[in-house]
Amino acid sequence: MGPVSTRVHGLRRALAAGAVIATLPGLLLTLTSYVFPLHILTALSVMVPLFLPRRPTAFTRACAITGLFLLAWGLLGFLAGMFVFWPSALLLLLAAFADPRRRPVTAKVLGTAGGLVMAGLLTATGLFVWRIHAAPAMAEPHTYRAVTDPDAFYDELGNHDAHLKRYGATSVTGTAHEDEHYLDVRFPDGLPEERRAALKREIESLPGVTRVDLCPVRDCG
Incomplete structure (x- = not known):
């Protein structure tokens, strides 16, 4: 042993x-x-x-x-x-x-x-x-985030929602982070590229909007 x-x-x-x-x-x-x-x-x-x-x-x-x-x-x-x-x-x-x-x-x-x-x-x-x-x-973004003037942040938010839905948006919400204010404009995944481009141009034309970018899914869902 x-x-x-x-x-x-x-x-x-x-x-x-x-x-x-x-x-x-x-x-x-x-x-x-x-x-x-x-x-x-x-x-x-x-x-x-x-x-x-x-x-x-x-x-x-x-x-x-x-x-x-x-x-x-x-x-x-x-x-x-x-x-x-x-x-x-x-x-x-x-x-x-x-x-x-x-x-x-x-x-x-x-x-x-x-x-x-x-x-x-x-x-x-x-x-x-x-x-x-x-x-x-890895997911494809389906939200445009627009940087807005704080003074115009909530102005006409309801009207923006109704107006942008005619261009393919599904919802428009206002968000704020630190000193910046945003409009988050969501659109369906299947929206054609030409309609996405038209939607982006329409967002850029809104009063107080200074920049529009696609928002990653991890930030905007």
Whole structure:
């Protein structure tokens, strides 16, 4: 009989490493948020078990304690987005008990569960990136945004709506961002190019309009 290894099994270390990787989507999501520093500190706690590769007992305790902490922290800090660490919490709890040397069958089940958690997280992240960033960036714009004089911002807005609909517009709304005021003129995707050009010229002729550009889908929907 060979000597008993004192090194944490590779499956458990893989699950713990997966928990660290699972923090990345949440960190990227809050990169520009005021809660980002708090998310960084929380993510650092997930790394603790990886520093205990030769101490199985300490590794188990670190995974269990950190996993339970993240579950509770996700509830307490729900409004600050701490729930994004729940996948990491699940992976750490799986790592705490997935020991093939002691419970081979249980370890296989828990390892499979960890793989499913990672697959689900990657799928959800991919869908989010596609829907929020990739799809809008690739979509064809269907809104003209006109920069307007603030004094004429709301003047005749209803009349503009009725007038521009004769040129193919579906809606005309007023928006403001910082010191600039806009008219957002939406048109259907199937509007022919010549009618789009005529609509743009008509928008440019409105009183107070200084510039008209196509507005990206990510900004104007």
